[in-house]
Amino acid sequence: MSLVTEVFSEAELQALCSSHKGLTTLLLWAPWHAPSVHLIKVLEAIAGEQKNACFAKVDIVDLPIKLTEELLVTAAIIIALVFLWTYRANLMLALTGDSKLHGSFLDCVWCCCFQCCGLCTGEWTGCFTMMPCCPPRWRRQNLVRMVGKQLGLSNYTVELRNLVVGDLPFDGRADIFLSVECSSNPAMKTSVAEDRQAKVIHYPEVLTVRLRHCFLEENVRISVFRLNVVGSEELCTITVGAMNIIDWARNPSERMKRFQLKSVDHGNLDRETPAWLLVEFGEPIEVRDLDNVRSVDTIRTTTSDMTRFTQRSVAEYKHTYYLLDSAGHAIDEPFEEDLAEVRRMRTNVKYLFHVWNVLTLLFLLCYAAFRSYVWSCYRRFEWLTMAVLNNATIPTHFPLSFHAMESIGADCQAEVSGTGLQGVPCRPSIGQVNMLCQGSQYLDSLHQPWPVAYSGYEWEEHLFGSSHVGLRCMEGICSVRQWVVEREYLLLGIILGAIIFNCLLRWTCEHRIQTLKARKLRERQQESIEFRRGKRPQNQNFYANWF
Structure with a gap:
């Protein structure tokens, strides 16, 4: 009898493995390349000497179909993932209308750690930087943003000026424009230089990019495009590191750079000289100093000589410059004073709504944790209590561990489940349980430790590295539990009422805001009617005297 068994199914393989407690070695072979006779004899000799070893061989064609299905499913998932990653831009464009994800890991860190998930912008720190002892570079700055800049989490503002390209890879004349992509922001484009030759093309724009001084920040990509009748064609491009751009912008002697552009069309004929880009990187020199505008209802405009700026409130500008439609006709709009009152009321309502939400959530969490x-x-x-009452019939060795108590509870549950019995050892009454948890005298006589809530679980002990985990149970906690049970529906009704009141509060506040807006609109309409009535008698007297 051969000691190398031939297996034809998975059931035979499982039976072979369970027939002995030793080592099972399985030899896979294909019908076009069977194992040699010498190998079989060697395995049989080993199996004859080693009684705890078992050898088997199986045709690879007879492997279970389940394995083949798993391999096919795995391959299909891998192919699907590769397809989604390859065409992720088209997929995002179809789902969201945009081909880029406007966010990064640095944005998440900045928003979560430095802005408290958008709840605090740090503008309140500006009062500290207004002091005379503050360095000029930090004067009137947001300290949170300044610290974020030093850590590479907040953006620096860099201007790209004196944009010039030359020796572009095309013949004749064409319409050329530049595109600048940085970080996860949308691409910025210059105006189109119409009907220009490839030698030198100037652009009057000053492009502003916002970059982080961090190695995780994406590079800045500057591309040159030719505008066609249908679409546009990328001619050449260059990628520059964000950290280098910030360093050049800080150093006045390193701001002007001329870069070699890489041609995109590799099938084009070699040019006599490579294309290039001239650009000046610099810190913002915008007269209005828009990065340091603190008020949200302020408008800054430059003077006619472009050397100073004027600053006035939005209400003043709205009274000076009327709102116009596309044809240039003046149209009505709410007064800024009315909008300020509505905005103030909306802010108060929002805070009230958030406070009530927080209180409701805290009450719900506290009740859930206490229960x-x-x-x-x-x-x-x-x-x-079950262990003590059953001690007369089933001797129990105290002290009991958590797993022993849990096992007793499971056995008693299986014994009395569906019987309807009350007051028996496996289903003690509330009074019997209360007698045990009123004090520790009886448990001390049994050398049983006082119970600790949330203790005894292995995952907790592994997580904290100690077996002393949990909260000590208060004496008389069973009476508290009975009080909660008797008022369970009342407490649940309070929680449900708080949620319903939250919805009603939101509806009431929205109605109050709409009522205030409608009242302000009626007041303005009444003022307009009275204004027209005040002018009408003068016109009537004029026509009466004429006739």
């Missing part, structure tokens, strides 16, 4: 603590303690006292 979980009470029930965890009561469950342990109930198991101990």
Whole structure:
């Protein structure tokens, strides 16, 4: 009898493995390349000497179909993932209308850690930088943003000026424009230089980019495009590191750079000289100093000589420059004073709504945590009561561990489940459990430790590295549990009422805001009617005197 068994199915393989407690070695072979006779004899000799070893061979064609299905499913998932990654831009464009994800890891860190998820912008720190002892570079600056810049999490503002390209790879004349892409922001484009030759092309724009001084920041990509009748064609491009741009912008002697552009069309004939880009990187020199505008209702405009700026409130500008439609006709709009009152009311309502939401959530979390603590303690006292009452018939060795108490509870649950029995050892009454949890005298006589809530679980002990985990149960906690049970529906009704009141509060506040807007609109309409009535008698007297 051959000691190398031939297996034809998965059931035979499982039976072979379970027939002995030793090592099972499986030899896979294909019908076009069978194992040699010498190898079989060697394996049989080893199996004859080693009784705890078992050898088997199987045709690879007879492997279970389940394995083949798993391989096919895995391959299909890998192909799908590769397809989604390859065409991710088209997929995002179809789902969201944009081919780029406007966010990065640095944006998440900045928003979560430095802006408290958008709740605090740090503008309140500007009062500290207004002092005379503050360095000029930090004067009137946001300290949170300045610290974020030093850590590479907040943006620096860099201007790209004196944009000139030359020796572009095309013949004749064409319409050329530049495109600048940085970080996860949308691409910025210059105006189109119409009907220009390839030798030298100037652009009057000053492009502003916002970059982080961090190695994780994406590079800045500057591309040259030719505008065609249908679409546009990329001619050449260059990629520059964000950290280098910031360093050049800080150093006045390193701001002007001329870069070699890489041609995109590799099939084009070699040019006599490579294309190039001349650009000046610099810090913002915008007269209005827009990065340091603190007020949200302020408009800054430059003077006619472009050397100073004027600053006035939005209300003043709205009274000076009327709102116009596309044809240049004046149209009505709400007064800024009315909008300020509505905005103030909306802000107060928003804070009130958020405060009530927080209180409701805190009450719900506190109730859930307290109820979980009470029930965890009561469950342990109930198991101990079962062990004490069953000690007369089933001797129990105290002290009991958590797993022993849990096992007693599971056995008693299986014994009395569906019987309807009350007051028996496996289903003690509330009074019997209360007698045990009123004090520790009886448990001390059994050398049983006082129960601890949330303790005894292995994953907790592995997580904290200690077996002393949990909260000690209060004496008399069983009576508290009975009080909660008697008022369970009342407490749930309070929670439900708070949620319903939250919805009603939101509806009421929205109605109040709409009422205020409608009242302001009626007041302005009444003022307009009275204004027209005040002018009408003069016109009537004029026509009466004429006739």
